[in-house]
Amino acid sequence: MNAPRIALVTGANQGLGRALVEGLASRMDPDDLVLLTGRDQRRVTDAAREAAQLPGTRAQVVGRVLDVTDTDAIALLAEDLRARHGGVDIVLSNAVARLLPEDSQAGRADEFIDVSNTATHAILRSFGPVLRPGGRLLVVASSLGTLGHLDPRLHHLFDGATLDQVEYAVESWRGAIHHHTAQEAGWPVWLNVPSKVAQVAAVRAVAAERRAHDLADGTLIAAVCPGMVDTATSRPWFSDYSGAQPPARAAEAVLDLVLAQHVDPALYGELVRFGKALPWHDGTPPVEQDRLLTP
Template sequence: MADTRIALVTGANQGIGFALVEGLAARMDPDDLVLLTGRNAQRVADATAIVAAAPGTRSRVEGRLLDVTDTDAVARLATELEESHGGVDIVVSNAIARITPDRPQSEQADEFIDVANGGTHAMLRSFGPVLRPGGRLIVVASSLGTLGRLDPQLHPLFDGASLDEVEHAVESWRAAVHAGTAEEAGWPRWINVPSKVAQVAAVRAVAAQRRETDLPADILVAAVCPGLVDTPTSRPWFDDFSRALTPAQAAQAVLDLVLADHVDPTRYGELVRFGRVLPWHSGTPARDQDELLST
């Protein structure tokens, strides 16, 4: 990586995103810059002030307003960082919209998909080209993101797909959710599952195109599963948090991957959980969160 490193985290004013910024700011060097981004100016400013003033902070920390659903804004920020710093070294795409079990998921699908999937696609498209040698481009996903979590009839939509094909599959799924035909087509009821599979498929699509040039340059493109994390986003969906991690605990394995001296080729383009690759075809189909918790 360059002597002065630039790191950026999306969805970073709370939860694991905030913990990742805290960890980066504590483990990177004084001349390095960590960008804490989010779509609410006041929350971004408040979170940035907290990290900047923390006793363990070593690097510079700046807040940036960024709505990952605005593809033009994502592209402008990537261009700005390329022009001002020659690119970026660490990008963690972490933004997500909260969904709750008290409302029909069809009513919440658009924002959730726009942030989790549209945002992932925008970050991959705009920040992949501005990664400097030694760079890391990481998408925070889930163990629910393996292809085996979907009905086999849906596998061809994502297995070996290009990024354009993944985007098309996501939009087809979205249309089925709104039309009320998603379940009969084999899609899980819990929209988190297809969304996570699509996130990992998007990472795999980009990685497949970049692998031959990235590995010699020590660049990593990967998805990560931080485990079950105790946050306001996950709280409404699960009853037992006895084994859940705090955001700070969950961030450690992600930070270890991001800040490793060299890329492990076996992790390139894969979904990594606590340092281990989760095979793309692993997992079993489930319709909703209750079935998933029983598997």
């Protein structure tokens, strides 16, 4: 008899994260455990209770407070799951800071980077070592996460980089924002582009070190693009939402990847959208967005 599986989703109070929890809970087994995490105790408790009571829910759903900007808390949770359960089987890193078009990009940079990038680095470092054989560790990014979306002057910071080098590049970008030299160095005004490229680069860095061992035991580490999702975070940025998916539908392709019995080696360490890897070097810098947005 197989041991119960343990799944963890960050940023899971609402939107895509909530849909991922609900989808996992409906497709996993009754002895399995899905941890719904977020920063606010009340919202976490309410969301976990509601997910547990859905008619299609099979697995156990438990709320757990986790502020992903607290790297020590991430490490402690990983160690707790190792001690209690021998590790974790599914980790979906989904948390993102909500940023509105009227917000100052530079003024919100620290929060945005902490939630999207510092947290990603911490999750990869803390949960990679406790991922059980055959496990899944996916970082939710976007199609903007390919290297070509950055100015070519910045490519060397992320192409073939180690996780330490990605982290250094992110902190250099943060420093350039604070010193008002970011645009001069080629960084776009729009925070989402460097953030997503750095997320994918971090995944690629960890995957490069683990590839042979992980593929041998069926483990998958990857970034994932769910496509356009109709959420409170993304809706203010688009005037045409005719192609947007509700969170439950967007979660389906991600969950198909998570719960696939076999790992396609072509997807390992890559940015995956609807079951296919996006070429790392594709994309063009978002000149138009920079013209429209002010720092």
